[in-house]
Amino acid sequence: MFVLLRELQRLRRQIGLRPPGRSGSLAVRHVDAGSCNGCEHELGACFGPHYDAGRFGLSVAASPRHADALLVSGTVTTRMASPLRTAYESMPEPRWVIALGDCALGLTFLGDETELAGPVETLLPVDVFIPGCPPQPEAIAKGLLEAMDQSRGAKLGRRRLHL
């Protein structure tokens, strides 16, 4: 195990990740509403050793009740529309919605009409869009930070509430 830890330390030095240079935090709940698993892999990589989104105060919350933002990937299938709404309704306010990937944005619409409820925007108010198929880890981190900035603005009373 110590060999692994030493290697990881060496890797971190090699990559030379810059210090975040900012403060704040954003807890994200991810919902796969019908993606091809690409966005999930890249989101995982975003929190992996090469990108370490955690150093910006970003984290993945296990429950929507503990989340500031809902991160939705995939064109929403008819079967996932209701669990997605339930997750959104379970969140404390104020809350943010981030659409992750081209499918969630409605840029690709691959599938049978009867099985798809539509892009995330047609079901929930989306605050941040992260395009890409799948979006690369840097792009995901940037999108999440944008949501974090929005949430800061909200603390100063500049944010509408979605009820």
Place this chain on the structure above:
Amino acid sequence: MSVPGSAIQLVPADQWRSTCEGLVDEGGRFLALYAVRENEDVAVRAAFDGPQGPTLISCTTESGVAESIVPVIPAAGWDEREAHDAYGVDFEGHRPLRALLAHPDDLSEWVVPVHGHDPYQVAVGPIHAGVIESGHFRFRVVGESILHVDLRLFYKHRGLERAAEGRPLSTGIAFAQRACAACAVSNSVAYAQAVESLQGYRPSPRLARVRTLLLELERLYNHLNDIGAACAGIGFAPGNMAFSALKERVHRLNQALSGHRFLFETIAVSRSPATIDRAAAAEARAEVETIAEDARRAWREVLFNASVQDRFLGVGRLSLDDALRLGTVGPAARASGLRRDARSDAPGLEYPGFEPASLRHSDGDVAARVNLRALEVDATVALLHELLARPAVPLAEPSAEAALEIAPGRAGIGVVESPRGETVCVLEAAEGLLTRMHLRTGSYANWPSLAHAAAGNLLPDFPLINKSFELCYSCSDR
């Protein structure tokens, strides 16, 4: 080969089961079963692999009723349930025929009843706690032990097969590719092979080489990911992080070689859109070597860590008999001692003298499945070493005009070993347009085996057992 593709052999409805049984008795292996609409009727088709290549048989249902083949081929269980839900076929002898694709509200319509002293239910999903795909598991538990688990997938069902119908054969590949990012190359190659078989096009050695290279790159990042995932399954963060880092390096290698981290759009029908030059191949070869070296070092740390092995050994056991019966494929099947890998007989790809990986102790537990992947990483690295050394410059191939006349009553079948196991694509077409596409991935084949292996284990070990199979939801849901 006079007429391209496989003939769809018609079988009388009352001989459906006996014909399927006969094919298996002659050494055939069940590949897939699906339904298709024919004029006013619904027909059921089953594909088998045999010494003479794939066979496809069909029977027209009598007012929607067909004989079930599950009593003789249990591996077709999910296939029949899906055909029932999507095409309304009633399978005589498959009782109860529980809902799979359909999501009825009534629990009794899709779960196996459990009786006894004090069993209780644990419902998990469709939204999971981590960054995981969506799907629902219904556990029946006594104390900490799993008595039985029912899987309710298809939350991510996008109707890709139906959406592909009516599309030209060359563009339908998008539906196979987007079924799953992590198996994009495998699914696309299976699709491309099915079309090429239908059109009578034989891939050139050069095309075979590029596809083999891309398939192995896909396997490399998936296997590294899966070993890391198993470490995550027991909360061994250093192992998870080490293998995530290795996986990331393969993604970057893929990006440098093909322009996409997941190798999207590198496979097309009868040609190769991927262009890989000598210099890039040489660099990639050196990088694969260093990744392999680091992977071996990290793997030793996992393998000789007593507390890790203590959690892996003896958990989630799948016996060889069960693997054979349930039609388990891929690393999971090989970890149970089944020496079967679609790469050992892969026309159209370049695997000379390929031997399936096998363990000294094929115990079929989590340890065996993880160990087997580590073995396969070595094999894949050796293959890549060879493939990248002679990159038959340039690795791209000009578009070839294949015969576009498709003989009626024939189908194309493509079989590819994906990182999760054998993936089968069956295509039917008329006048150059798809009339039916069926994709049965390694994940789809293995979900029932996972449920079977989980029974009798501790509920908290389920995430670990799940990760040792590491099946895709999107590949199965389509």
